[in-house]
Structure formats: structure tokens, C-alpha cells
Amino acid sequence: MQVTIMKARNIFKLYQQALARRPYLVQAIQTGTLMATGDIISQTFIERKSFKDVDLKRTVGFSSIGFFVGGPALRVWYGLLNNHIGSDGKAVALKKVFVDQVVFAPAFLLLILTAVGTLQGKNWENIEKDVEANYLDVLKTNYYVWPWVQLVNFYYIPLQYQVLVVQSVALFWNTYLSWKTNRKRLIE
Known part of the structure; x- marks a missing residue:
């Protein structure tokens, strides 16, 4: 167990560097x-394709x-939000979520x-x-998911890790987007 924890720390340290x-x-x-992974999850688990039938061009x-x-x-x-709105505090996090969801999303x-x-x-x-x-x-659907994720992200997560946090949650979002944007093609 300790060896696994030490390996994870070393990997995270390499990532930070x-x-x-x-x-x-x-x-x-x-x-x-993570977008490729979301597409593969969509194709294999939602669309029920076998791994050998995955559309690699689509992925x-x-x-x-x-x-x-x-x-x-x-x-x-995220850099722009940090520079123009601020980097910490509840009010800052709420402002960032508002601007993110009204402008960027x-x-x-x-x-x-x-x-x-x-x-x-x-x-x-x-x-x-x-x-x-x-x-x-x-x-x-974005408004059901992302304001809550972004609130946590902007309030608790340092700037350099915000994209990673968002993309980790986005693995599920990317699966949804892949399915949604290819659904019509699957029916035809």
C-alpha cells in the first residue's frame, strides 16, 4: 500500500513539474x-459497440x-478570470461562476x-x-452540472489544477457530448 502511495506521489510530482x-x-x-476517453466510453458503453468496432476516426x-x-x-x-476577477474568496468564486456560465459556456x-x-x-x-x-x-444540461462543479473549482482549487479538475468531471460530460453529437448518425 505504501509503495502504491509513493508511486502516486511521484507521478503527481512529475505532473506538477x-x-x-x-x-x-x-x-x-x-x-x-479525456475527450478521447469520453468518446470511447460513449461508443462502448452507451452505443454498445465492441472495442474492435470503435470508430477511431471519430475518437x-x-x-x-x-x-x-x-x-x-x-x-x-481561467487565467483571464483569475486576472480580472480575482483568485480567492466566496464572492470571487461566485462572480467567476456567473461569468463562466453566462459568457464562456x-x-x-x-x-x-x-x-x-x-x-x-x-x-x-x-x-x-x-x-x-x-x-x-x-x-x-450544462446548467445542471457545471455551475456546481465550477463553484467548487474556483473556490477550492489552485489555478494550475483547475483545468485538470474540470476535465476529470468532464470525462462524463464528454461522454454525454459524444453521444449527443453522434446520436443522429447512429440512427441513420
Whole structure:
């Protein structure tokens, strides 16, 4: 048991060192990895595909959204919130949650839905139809989950770990998004 704890501490220490040296890269990799994992969970557990039937192109596409967009965007966003609203206190955490959910969440979800449609090879007209069909439902579901997560995140978690905390919870969120954005394709 002690050996396992020591190994976990060493891994976390390596993570901290990498995060300090290359915060954008580390957070891009972790976000991309967790989005890929969410897609695989969606395909295998929700859509009931066997591992050999997993659509790897879809997984790589979903992961690339996390790597190139999600991780870097979240890192920049949390830095902006920290610089312009503050870094600690209950009132600061509440302000951050409010701004995050009113400004960032709606725009980011629109970007994600558009990116997924683009990676699925859809034309602009079909992307617009998908966004119209899914956006409000995804945004509403977002409001059930994320304000509470962000309140804890902004109040208790240091800035350098906020993306990790969000992406850990987002593993389940990414599974939902993957299922939601591919549901129509599964029916066709």
C-alpha cells in the first residue's frame, strides 16, 4: 500500500513539474486524452459497440477538439478570470461562476457543436440544423452540472489544477457530448 502511495506521489510530482514547464501543452494533452476517453466510453458503453468496432476516426476527431481547442481555451479563460476577477474568496468564486456560465459556456458549447459537425464532414447547412436541434438541450444540461462543479473549482482549487479538475468531471460530460453529437448518425 505504501509503495502504491509513493508511486502516486511521484507521478503527481512529475505532473506538477511538467505543468509548471509547459502548462498549455500539458492541459491540451490531458483535455484531448479525456475527450478521447469520453468518446470511447460513449461508443462502448452507451452505443454498445465492441472495442474492435470503435470508430477511431471519430475518437481522434473528438480528441483533437480537446487538444487544439478545449485545453488551451480553458487555460486562457481561467487565467483571464483569475486576472480580472480575482483568485480567492466566496464572492470571487461566485462572480467567476456567473461569468463562466453566462459568457464562456454558451460560446464554447456552440464552438464544440460546430467543430464536431465539421469533423463529421457535414456541410454548413447540416451543421446549423444539428446546432439548432442540440444546442439548447446541451446548454440546459450544462446548467445542471457545471455551475456546481465550477463553484467548487474556483473556490477550492489552485489555478494550475483547475483545468485538470474540470476535465476529470468532464470525462462524463464528454461522454454525454459524444453521444449527443453522434446520436443522429447512429440512427441513420
